[in-house]
Amino acid sequence: MASSISRPLLDLLKPIAKRGLLTWERLESGVVFDLTSEQMLSNPYPTYQSLRERDPVHRMRLVDGWVLTRYDDVQAMLLDHKRFSNWGPGAGDRVYTRDRSMLDLDPPDHTRLRSLVSKAFTPRSVAALEPRIAEIVEELLDSVEGKERFDLIDSFAFPLPVIVIAEMLGVPAQDLDNFKEWSNDIVLSLEPILSREQREQFRRSEQELYEYFESIIARRRQDPQDDLVSALLAAEEDGDRLSHGELLATLLLLLVAGNETTRNLIGNGLLALLRNPEELERLKEQPELLSPAIDELLRYDSPVQLDGRTLVEDVEMGGKRMRAGQQVVGIVGAANRDPEAFANPDRLDIGRDEKSHISFGRGIHYCLGASLAMLEGRIALAGLLERYSSIRLAAEPQQRKQVVLRGVENLFVDVERPSRIAVVEKKDRGQIESDILDS
Template sequence: MKALIQSARRAVRPLEFAAKLARERLESGISYNPTAAKIQQDPYGFYRRMRTQDPVHRSRIVDGWLLTRYHDVDAVLRNHVAFSNRTQQSLDERLVSLIHIDPPDHTRLRGLVSKAFTPAAVANLRHRIEGLVERLLDEVSGQERFDLIGKFAYPLPITVIAEMLGVPAEDLDRFEEWSNGIALSVEPILTREQGEYIDRNNLALQGYFDEIIEQRRRYPQDDMISALIAAEEEGEKLTHTELLNTLTLLLVAGNETTRNLIGSGTIALLRHPEQMRRLREHPELLDSAVREFLRFDSPVQLDGRRCLQAVEVGGRRILPGQVVLNAIGAANRDPEAFPDPDRLDIGRQQTSHLSFGRGIHYCLGAPLAVMEAKIAFAALLRRYSSIELASEPKVRKQVVLRGPEEAWVDVERAT
């Protein structure tokens, strides 16, 4: 995914940071600090205040804007002519991938990668995912308490994407640290140490992929790495850097987000037992339930753009060069778009959520993520007659990729 604004190389110093926040409060009566623990733990109260007081908010910290209304976020994400996905003007080329680029390069690269995500290709994975879900639950069978994230929501998507790419199963353990490290790069504000941690993990992962690419060049297999190498070798279609960055993007995008959907979705159900009962009694609601989990607690909370042409949004003028943070999580709770937005309603009909983005960068893996989540929720409810939180889940200290790091549950097996 993408480093949204300041990279570690341009980290903001603490004094400067406080001064910028104070100026922002003076100008707007409210300020946005994406590093605040309160916002990272639960952003929705803050989003509500921001949407009411200053929906197109001038952020001094990000030298840009924070948008919290559904209509505005939707319009900016659709407008790839005025808003670029190259959020950093001088982004390190080693990090540039599909999600960071604009047409025509984006069109070429997306055309290549999307072949792996056709409805038929995704449908072919169904049996494999069902088998994997059962195996993961078998591994904790006999345990009355386990960490739903570590044992289930984490290993499922990473195993699926690694298999699609063609990464050997025995190497998966090495991926967790790399993937976590790189996922941090999407945060709007980073310390220098965090930046170095990201770089280290990125280098390690790319070194690993380099080795696999060399092996696959010699012995191609029926996997995505081999398919992308074939495209690279056919000529100008894909450069080696693009190949490496695409693999990194798919690993991180396919893993961090779906884990959050399964983790946060299960927690939402556990906190709303009446909705859990409803889903057990009406399994036909699974489709709308997964859409509602995506809306209610969006796995990707912010989606960044850089303005290319001056544009008016909600009466404010956004200028070229400025960053726009589209708060998907806030837009998904906008009462103008969703009646009673803070209520979890797994039968909600009107669920045109923005969680997979909009426009030309709309998530390529959306059908895969939804399929994984549906299989996962159905299996959990089938296998356990009772699931309860054993303790308060630990939410990740991040503002963009939102989800639980740990969630211990007490379970009773269905007879």
């Protein structure tokens, strides 16, 4: 159809069609959910609030489907995998393999794939990674030693999760720059609306990443190691447990799912603290608040804002009838700011003790890497606060142009190391004399 219409005409018609759909949506419910608006990128929370207050089960027209903004509704959607399926559209776009990762599957395939990798992510396996993560944090901070201003995303929040997962998988961390480009492009596929260029960019990078994994797999086939690629390969060679395409899809998911999200946890989290200096001070004074603080930062500005499902059958919610086959978007970022679930939801309060956020999802697709992400977040934040006596925002950060994964492009900070006297004061008494003698 579209090929018979010239491209310039199509480009001209698009904004008109968009305006028409948004007008229709507003006439129906009094509110619109415009995924393409600047407001959604810079600060989506006022839009979420008006949807939640005026039309919590909202029929959107720009992308044909429904939007949920109440905590209870989003949670109900995530928990009900029988009626809200992860087998949505989009996964068929994959070029190299038609096989899907667990994220795009329902049971029983989802259960089979998840159980193959879940051993590497048990609380015990993750806790064993703590010393190595702490070492990486120190190394990354050492790499900007002496600088008074640096981009915290580029130097710290991005490389940390990439190095951690690359080491778990057993892929060389020196390919870091390639990972950065690949994962930047591949996460575009999560966005509900993509330009033709973005679609091509994502396909190209996915192809390259698959080819890269093929070379790693070939090496591990010859020479198995104690890593996740070798463990998954053993499952593939076992025959019916994991197909080759599923192996590739799983590796891609693991490399990409944890990187952008954890980077945004550190980036959004630190930004929230820098914009709420009293909470930052509170954390410095009460380091025991570190764990609840990470949860609060995840709630306050969630790295994953939207979670999509496809209806298997008709479902009634909030007095609306949603039809089988329609798309439903649960807005995690809106649920996390629902006043029915959290008192003063727009306030950052690192000492909160309420219902838990849904930033890691719920139910059978609950984030497999949640405890790893929490551990990385805790060590990263503690490492920064220990190293610097002062961290300040050096410039207004640029928001990334994505609505599903929310994060900043860069985060330039001005830092100060503690003075020598303060460092000496922190050490135990026995050490102080020798420090003074050394100086």
